[in-house]
Amino acid sequence: MAVIEVADLSKRYGDRTVLDGVSFTVEEGEIFGVLGPNGAGKTTTVECMEGLRRPDGGSIRVLGLDPAKDGRVLHERIGVQLQHTQLPENIKVWEALDLYASFYAAPKDWRGLLDEWGLADLRNARFGKLSGGQKQRLFIALALVGDPEVAFLDELTTGLDPQARRATWELVKRVRASGVTVVLVSHFMDEVEELCDRVAVLDRGGVVALDTPAGLIDGVDAEHQMRFTLMDGDTRDPASLLGGVPGVSGVVRDGRRVTVTGRGDFATAVTSALARELVPVADLRIDKRTLDDAFVALTGRSLQL
Numbered sequence: 001m002a003v004i005e006v007a008d009l010s011k012r013y014g015d016r017t018v019l020d021g022v023s024f025t026v027e028e029g030e031i032f033g034v035l036g037p038n039g040a041g042k043t044t045t046v047e048c049m050e051g052l053r054r055p056d057g058g059s060i061r062v063l064g065l066d067p068a069k070d071g072r073v074l075h076e077r078i079g080v081q082l083q084h085t086q087l088p089e090n091i092k093v094w095e096a097l098d099l100y101a102s103f104y105a106a107p108k109d110w111r112g113l114l115d116e117w118g119l120a121d122l123r124n125a126r127f128g129k130l131s132g133g134q135k136q137r138l139f140i141a142l143a144l145v146g147d148p149e150v151a152f153l154d155e156l157t158t159g160l161d162p163q164a165r166r167a168t169w170e171l172v173k174r175v176r177a178s179g180v181t182v183v184l185v186s187h188f189m190d191e192v193e194e195l196c197d198r199v200a201v202l203d204r205g206g207v208v209a210l211d212t213p214a215g216l217i218d219g220v221d222a223e224h225q226m227r228f229t230l231m232d233g234d235t236r237d238p239a240s241l242l243g244g245v246p247g248v249s250g251v252v253r254d255g256r257r258v259t260v261t262g263r264g265d266f267a268t269a270v271t272s273a274l275a276r277e278l279v280p281v282a283d284l285r286i287d288k289r290t291l292d293d294a295f296v297a298l299t300g301r302s303l304q305l
């Protein structure tokens, strides 16, 4: 069942169009990624879904409600972690939770959230003293204090070190496991690959692809490589053995190391050819295609900053 339906969304700032014909649906219980480079319109898109910005065209339904008209009712059913959420440096963790709980008619008991999100020991800590990872834990707890059906998490891991990022990913999985649908805004490929069930790739104000991360990667016909090592004393020429294998576009030998470049499922065909010709090899490696390859194929640019 779709919990969010966005159809033909458009948004202008002054005479500048930043969203033009954006459409997608988010299904109940999924982690849905909105991926794109800086300025692509990700935050504008989610803030229209949250009722924080008014679209200029198109329609949005979140839990069957129009965020622009039913904002008050919707507010009770969604949780929002804004990209630039800030709290006073001096506010204590429990005070922040208590404050946010007061925004909702039927909030969760925030004492339970303290335990659930590993904040119990920090309940009297001041916001300004928390580490980046601890702040994100608090922001997630704040987004959940209203007991939402949908949580919007915007650029959750920007500025965190790798360990804190991974820890935050586990938290996002737990949010979903607790039955909350998650809309995750990100410009990190690895994050989206790890967390999202489906992804809308935004570029220059439009959706350029909408698929699972694996589907996006499989849809890319980018060249990639496989490498292996020939046995000592094997003098056969790999280029003549493998040059005609379907999908292969290049074979380079450097000593015993061989690198084969190709497209599609050429690696399976190469492995079969090696077996057929009774060529034993070692250290066989196939370079993984990534979501970044998919992004480059879709937009002509890399998203890696």
Ligand SMILES: Nc1ncnc2c1ncn2[C@@H]1O[C@H](COP(=O)(O)OP(=O)(O)OP(=O)(O)O)[C@@H](O)[C@H]1O
Pocket (backbone or CB within 6 Å): 013, 018, 036, 037, 038, 039, 040, 041, 042, 043, 044, 045, 083, 187
């Ligand atoms: N209130 C505003 N007034 C004018 N221009 C704006 C406003 N908000 C955003 N923009 C512009 O609209 C474009 C889309 O911004 P948006 O924040 O939605 O993109 P984004 O994909 O979320 O980018 P980022 O990853 O940098 O947050 C950008 O060029 C931005 O400068």
